[in-house]
Amino acid sequence: MSMDEAAGLTAHPWFFCGIGGSGMLPLALILKGKGAAIAGSDRSRDQGRTPEKFAWLESLGFELHAQDGSGITSAEQVLVASAAVEETVPEMMRAAALGCRRMRRAELLSTLFNAAGTRIGVAGTSGKSTVTGMLGWILTACGRDPTIMNGAVMKNFVRADAPFASARVGAPTGPFVSEVDESDGSIAAYAPTIAVLNNVSLDHKSLEELRSLFGDFIARAQTAVVNLDDAESAALLISAHGRVLTFGIESRDADISVFAESVAESPLGISAEIEHRATGTRHALVLGVPGRHNLSNALAALAAACAAGVPLGDAVEALGAYAGLARRFDVVGTSPAGVTVIDDFGHNPEKVAATLATLKAHPGRVIAFFQPHGYGPLRQMGAELAEVLAARLAPEDRAILCDPVYFGGTVDRSVGSERIVDLIRAHGGTAEHIALRADCADRMAELARPGDRIVIMGARDDTLSAFARELLARLP
Numbered sequence: 001m002s003m004d005e006a007a008g009l010t011a012h013p014w015f016f017c018g019i020g021g022s023g024m025l026p027l028a029l030i031l032k033g034k035g036a037a038i039a040g041s042d043r044s045r046d047q048g049r050t051p052e053k054f055a056w057l058e059s060l061g062f063e064l065h066a067q068d069g070s071g072i073t074s075a076e077q078v079l080v081a082s083a084a085v086e087e088t089v090p091e092m093m094r095a096a097a098l099g100c101r102r103m104r105r106a107e108l109l110s111t112l113f114n115a116a117g118t119r120i121g122v123a124g125t126s127g128k129s130t131v132t133g134m135l136g137w138i139l140t141a142c143g144r145d146p147t148i149m150n151g152a153v154m155k156n157f158v159r160a161d162a163p164f165a166s167a168r169v170g171a172p173t174g175p176f177v178s179e180v181d182e183s184d185g186s187i188a189a190y191a192p193t194i195a196v197l198n199n200v201s202l203d204h205k206s207l208e209e210l211r212s213l214f215g216d217f218i219a220r221a222q223t224a225v226v227n228l229d230d231a232e233s234a235a236l237l238i239s240a241h242g243r244v245l246t247f248g249i250e251s252r253d254a255d256i257s258v259f260a261e262s263v264a265e266s267p268l269g270i271s272a273e274i275e276h277r278a279t280g281t282r283h284a285l286v287l288g289v290p291g292r293h294n295l296s297n298a299l300a301a302l303a304a305a306c307a308a309g310v311p312l313g314d315a316v317e318a319l320g321a322y323a324g325l326a327r328r329f330d331v332v333g334t335s336p337a338g339v340t341v342i343d344d345f346g347h348n349p350e351k352v353a354a355t356l357a358t359l360k361a362h363p364g365r366v367i368a369f370f371q372p373h374g375y376g377p378l379r380q381m382g383a384e385l386a387e388v389l390a391a392r393l394a395p396e397d398r399a400i401l402c403d404p405v406y407f408g409g410t411v412d413r414s415v416g417s418e419r420i421v422d423l424i425r426a427h428g429g430t431a432e433h434i435a436l437r438a439d440c441a442d443r444m445a446e447l448a449r450p451g452d453r454i455v456i457m458g459a460r461d462d463t464l465s466a467f468a469r470e471l472l473a474r475l476p
Contacts, residue, residue: 009036009112015071015100016040017081017091019062020053020462022151023181024082026167027109028062030149033169039063039071041091050462053164069094076100080108083184106186109149109178114191116147116176120304121190123217124198124233125210126350127297128179130289131198133325134301136168136177141318142310145171149178152345153326175308182213194307195221198300200232201350207232215239223307227300228254245307247299249292253277256303256312263295267362268331270295274302276312283316289324291358298322329355332468335475338450340364343468347373347459349384355455356392364451366397367444371437371458372404372420375413382420389420390429398447399424399431402440405461441471448475 009031016028019040032038039062045054046067058064065071069090072079079095082105086092095102113119122132129152136148137156148154148168157165170176180187195218200210215236218224224240227233228251237244248254249263249272259273259282271286272295287298298319305315324330330343342359346352352370359366368389372378378385389399401417417433424431434440444454456468 010034013037013039013074013077015077015079015091015095017067017079017085017089018042019057019064020044020050021082022166022460023105024080025053025057025164026149026151027080027105027112028057029060029167030112030147030169031108032060032062033167039065039077041065041067041071043067044462050466053462056163067091072098072100074098074100078103080105082106083186104186106181106184106189110186110189113149113176113178113180114189117173118175118194118308119190119192120175120177120194120196120308121180121187121192121217121221122178122196122198122300122304123180123182123187123214124196124227125182125201126348126354127198127293127300128181129325129345130294130297130328131196131300131304132177132179134298134319134322135196135304137322138301138305138310138315138318139175139177139308140168140170141321142305142314144308144310145174147174147176149176150325151179152328155323155325156321180217182210185213187213187217190217190220192217192221194223194225194304196225196300196304197233197236198227198297199230199350200236211236225300225303225307227296229296243307245303247296247303249296249299254299256299256306258295258299263292265290265292265361274299274312274316276306281312283313285316286320288320288322290329291354291361293354293358294329327465329358330465332465333472335448335472337448337476338452339448339472339475340453341468341472341475342453342455343465344455344457345459346370346455346457347377348381349388352385352457353388353392355457356388359453359455360392360394364453365449366393367447367452367454368393368397368399369440369444369454369456370399370401371456371461371464372401372417373459373461375404375406375416378404378417378420379415382415383423386420386423386429387427389431390424390427393429395430397430399429400440400443401431401433402437403435405458437467441467441474444471445474 020042072094139146147170228248262273421433
């Protein structure tokens with residue numbers, strides 16, 4: 001689709017299959033913000049999960065239907081679906097019968113992205129949503145009026161009339177900031193002005209495939225912003241054809257770095273002196289989210305902001321007001337007896353390791369609950385996940401796994417969480433498999449004692465946040 005076609009996206013009605021999904025919802029919000037008429041359906045809505053989200057969408061003027069094909073009424077509609085949607089879903093079958101045009105979610109996003117003037121794509125195995133949120137906030141606070149496409153709710157943009165703010169619609173001439181996904185290969189469709197590469201590690205694809213995808217992504221950019229602390233990312237710098245701007249906590253050669261010995265961590269934040277190598281200037285950053293991984297994410301956002309023309313001092317000052325993302329080390333609260341519950345998106349080995357490292361940097365026992373985000377991912381990364389849970393948790397800590405999330409479909413369910421628990425134990429860790437999530441809550445309430453931190457981890461299931469809140473409410 002050309003830029004002229006992109007400008008005409010509002011000329012016909014749209015239908016989003018799975019409109020409440022983390023990748024679909026912000027895209028629908030951006031498209032509607034440009035004036036498009038949008039209807040949609042979602043299996044979660046039909047099953048009664050997160051009704052407040054769908055009520056909010058209806059209040060914004062989205063026309064919602066049951067996922068039975070009834071919302072597809074005209075050949076003029078364009079059906080948007082993620083690559084995971086099966087052809088047997090009623091909307092897909094109805095659209096085929098009517099001859100509706102179909103677009104994958106990634107195709108629509110890359111079309112909107114590539115039509116923008118300044119295009120900032122945030123890539124990497126981990127930290128994409130956080131860096132996108134940080135950078136989006138910096139650009140907003142510094143008056144750049146960006147459009148932001150995120151896979152998570154950005155707390156800085158949450159208001160009473162925008163409780164699920166995973167997107168921001170900015171000026172037509174403003175920059176477009178988006179996380180870009182390598183898991184389905186769609187990263188190849190993006191033509192970034194500025195390409196941010198946070199890290200490269202095993203997730204949905206082999207390292208060989210990832211190196212090719214991320215290397216090509218960097219090669220297409222006018223400016224590559226790359227993490228020198230990550231060996232795989234640094235090795236891909238040879239792919240860059242334009243300007244290069246690097247960042248890193250440990251690397252002394254990075255353009256945007258941390259002054260040695262300046263890092264100070266607290267349970268809910270981290271601070272450091274940010275140094276610009278070219279000028280030798282330093283700026284004090286006080287970040288309201290914890291963990292060294294978030295300091296690295298902050299450096300990525302700061303370097304990208306500099307690449308977009310924002311002075312480093314202004315960017316650091318803006319980032320001090322960054323409020324975080326929902327479900328990214330999101331402190332739900334502390335019970336009267338002193339048990340803290342944290343809601344977290346950790347679902348692959350690297351994300352889980354970062355979350356546990358942040359928790360273990362401070363005293364107190366950890367009870368780590370993990371709901372695998374599918375049977376397929378569990379088979380692919382289960383062994384590495386078990387190693388992380390065994391290595392990062394101390395003997396007094398506990399890991400508790402329920403069965404993987406399953407909302408229907410034809411996936412092979414023969415290998416589940418019990419295999420991971422066996423592997424954790426084989427590595428010397430302490431873990432339990434309790435099939436039902438409700439029973440896991442009973443067990444955690446029974447185990448909890450003052451000073452404990454309970455972290456609820458998992459992806460692709462919005463009800464985990466409600467589960468975390470409900471667990472906190474029943475703790476002493």
